[in-house]
Amino acid sequence: MTEWWDLPVYGLSQQEKSQLLLARLNRLTALHHKGCDAYARVLKSFGWGEADDYAALPYLAARLFKLSRWQSVPQEEVFKVLTSSGTTGAPSQIVLDRETAALQSKVLVRILQDFIGKQRLPMLLIEQPTLIEQRSGFSARGAGALGLSFLGRDHTYALDEQMRPNWPVIEAFCDKYAKQPVLLFGFTFMVWQCLLEPLRQRGMSLPLIQGVLFHSGGWKKLQHLAVDNAAFKQACRDTLGLSRVHNFYGMVEQVGSVFVECEQGHLHAPLFSDLLVRDPLTHAVSQPGDIGLLQVLSAIPQSYPGHSLLTEDLGRILGTDDCPCGRQGHYFEVLGRQRGAEVRGCSDTFQ
Ligand SMILES: [Zn+2]
Numbered sequence: 387m388t389e390w391w392d393l394p395v396y397g398l399s400q401q402e403k404s405q406l407l408l409a410r411l412n413r414l415t416a417l418h419h420k421g422c423d424a425y426a427r428v429l430k431s432f433g434w435g436e437a438d439d440y441a442a443l444p445y446l447a448a449r450l451f452k453l454s455r456w457q458s459v460p461q462e463e464v465f466k467v468l469t470s471s472g473t474t475g476a477p478s479q480i481v482l483d484r485e486t487a488a489l490q491s492k493v494l495v496r497i498l499q500d501f502i503g504k505q506r507l508p509m510l511l512i513e514q515p516t517l518i519e520q521r522s523g524f525s526a527r528g529a530g531a532l533g534l535s536f537l538g539r540d541h542t543y544a545l546d547e548q549m550r551p552n553w554p555v556i557e558a559f560c561d562k563y564a565k566q567p568v569l570l571f572g573f574t575f576m577v578w579q580c581l582l583e584p585l586r587q588r589g590m591s592l593p594l595i596q597g598v599l600f601h602s603g604g605w606k607k608l609q610h611l612a613v614d615n616a617a618f619k620q621a622c623r624d625t626l627g628l629s630r631v632h633n634f635y636g637m638v639e640q641v642g643s644v645f646v647e648c649e650q651g652h653l654h655a656p657l658f659s660d661l662l663v664r665d666p667l668t669h670a671v672s673q674p675g676d677i678g679l680l681q682v683l684s685a686i687p688q689s690y691p692g693h694s695l696l697t698e699d700l701g702r703i704l705g706t707d708d709c710p711c712g713r714q715g716h717y718f719e720v721l722g723r724q725r726g727a728e729v730r731g732c733s734d735t736f737q
Pocket of ligand 1 (some may be wrong): 648649650651652654709710711712713717
């Protein structure tokens with residue numbers, strides 16, 4: 387992928403980007419065909435091969451990673467196995483070799499640097515300090531925080547072991563870095579439940595006016611509390627002082643796919659990944675603007691056949707190459723889970 391690192395993350399037109407990505411995805415299909423017998427059988431039974439466009443790419447349902455372990459590298463090359471803790475059913479198991487793990491980190495850094503610049507900012511993680519130290523049972527939540535931690539310095543954990551705000555630590559961070567650029571990271575539900583709500587209950591606010599928050603993990607739990615993206619952003623502004631808040635969409639099953647929300651509130655496909663939308667019943671590719679199931683594409687998975695996955699998330703493409711923020715390529719929104727889909731215990735399953 388050497389040629390990719392000199393290219394702008396959001397600067398290629400959809401046409402240029404899709405040519406580059408399609409060629410890479412076809413190479414990955416061939417690689418996994420060779421390395422993973424189960425995947426080869428899927429390709430054969432559906433008559434899938436090299437694709438001329440995104441629509442013709444083979445795809446696996448993301449939930450298949452809960453049912454069995456898909457792997458395209460010999461066991462001795464397995465570097466780590468990511469798991470998503472499930473509230474129901476088995477967790478997904480995602481097998482990474484050293485190179486895929488390195489690519490995943492590199493891509494994450496490249497994408498987020500587009501939003502925050504190259505300097506390493508002081509970083510407040512809305513997490514427990516032990517999360518990352520628990521190396522055994524490497525959870526997606528831990529991996530997410532660990533991947534992002536490369537972007538920051540002076541990593542500070544805002545929560546204690548019981549998931550309560552660690553007030554002395556938070557206050558010390560704010561004293562040290564108030565009114566400076568800082569980076570905050572957390573899962574959406576945890577940011578709400580473990581930081582924004584406790585602050586509100588105490589009638590407190592933090593002075594992080596130059597901070598940038600990245601958060602992810604789904605809105606389902608917050609919908610029960612009638613909190614949508616706009617209300618979440620407003621609460622971040624009121625209690626943390628933040629004006630820059632970026633939701634992002636991604637899933638443990640597909641490493642490298644990180645779709646970050648821009649200043650206009652649109653999720654953008656970066657250089658390394660893309661998406662298409664399929665009719666929930668027929669799985670035919672939907673017309674632009676129509677709501678359907680999201681199929682996500684990623685250039686990164688080399689160790690398991692996860693480069694093209696059909697999710698259980700509903701969404702729609704909002705436009706191509708013309709977002710007012712200036713980023714090129716597809717932009718889209720996610721509208722929740724498909725009805726009747728198994729409840730996914732994703733990384734925000736903290737109760
Ligand atoms: Zn945009």
